[in-house]
Amino acid sequence: MEVEFPLPSLGADMESATLTEWLKKPGDRIRRGEPLVTVETTKGLIDIESYEDAQVLEQLVQPGSKVAVGTVLARLEVTGAARAPQAPPAPQSAPAPPAAAGTAAPASVPARAETPGEGVTRHSRISPAARRRALELGLSLEQLGREAAGGIVHLEEVEKLAAAAPAAPTGARAAMRATIGAAMARAKREIPHYYLGHHADFGPARDWLTAHNAALAVKDRLIDAVLITKAVALAAARIEGFNGYFRNGRFEPSTAVHAGAAVAVRGGGLVAPALLDADRKDLATLMQDFSALVTRVRAGHLRSGEFTAATITITSLGADGVDALFPIINPPQVAIVGAGAIRDQAWVRDGQLLIRPVLTLALAADHRVTDGRSGARFLRAIADLLAQPDAL
Amino acid sequence: MDPTALRTKLLSLLAGVAPDIEPGSVDPERALREQFDFDSMDALHFATAVSEAFGIEIAETEYPRLASLHAAEQLVQERLAARG
Incomplete structure (x- = not known):
């Protein structure tokens, strides 16, 4: 069956x-979950994966062209069993559902195994350092496109281009800021947020991590963020109302927990790609996924599946951060957990004054779906899980 | 190890870990966290790269000794000297 392949939101x-x-040319076969084409968005390069086993018939858009969401990029001949009728996502509607039933949205969960670092440099025609400089200079990929046609763009070419075309009015960095602003404005406009905070004793998790990591080579060690992510994912799987999407006037819970991990982009902005099935993966696997994800963010090259799949988000300001952050929900999700810096603080337990590493958790959740009572259960569940790291 | 060769090697490891920074812009004395917003994952990636490139053990408690380029140079020199 012949189908169209539109640019998804x-x-x-x-x-x-x-x-x-283009990562595949006419005549090439492509498997479901395999990247077909790379696009540049305000959040960097993204490989868009095929949602079908297919053969590429025709490419309808040339590299360097800027196209609207929904524009047909290619025609494919589906070779496997067709999944669903073709329906390009409407650009004016709510963001394309990551797991849209009944439409042929690109696979939200890549079918192939994730290989750390794969795809990071293979298709990049602009070196990451050059890309960062281009961001600083406000040069867009379109401007760099001509340079890229001749091979890999390095820092030198960027500087040359900047000298030739000074003072570009809008840069990619400004575009990313605008994208974040638009999404957050929508969140604040549409979602009635409520906020809860809770202090968790991170001592048991810290002790467990120290003992666990002592026996391991550096590359196999775990970091705090992985334990926190797993705890949030498990709590989200157990307590209803925090994992899924609010769409078309109602909450659509998700059975899978894809944990969005907010990662800061150097020089400004952030992205929150998903760690797929975070509740079901053991800590070592989750750590590998997280590590590979950060590597892809650093290289500015993500995948469409991980870009849209998150069903809940976790954000942290890291060791240099402040005690607490109260985040804004990433629509159409319904909850986000903020983790503050873990700091030694005075802690009272059984009438004793102790010094413990304390993690301040904050929850922002959607009042159309839950209320503070279930929010409190959810936050407590996360703290309880962190108190029993063997259970993670 | 020759200090220039060591610096070149560490800068290339840094570039591998953080391809979005320009090696020429690294201030050897300033903390990478402060200079480039290194997060805990970046720090772990750098520690892994250093450990593997020089075949040296780095305990978790020693991560602060990789805080800056200069600190990392000292740690590596120390370990290589101890190995003889």
């Missing part, structure tokens, strides 16, 4: 993208 308020590179 890869998040709230994405309207268009610039096609960077």
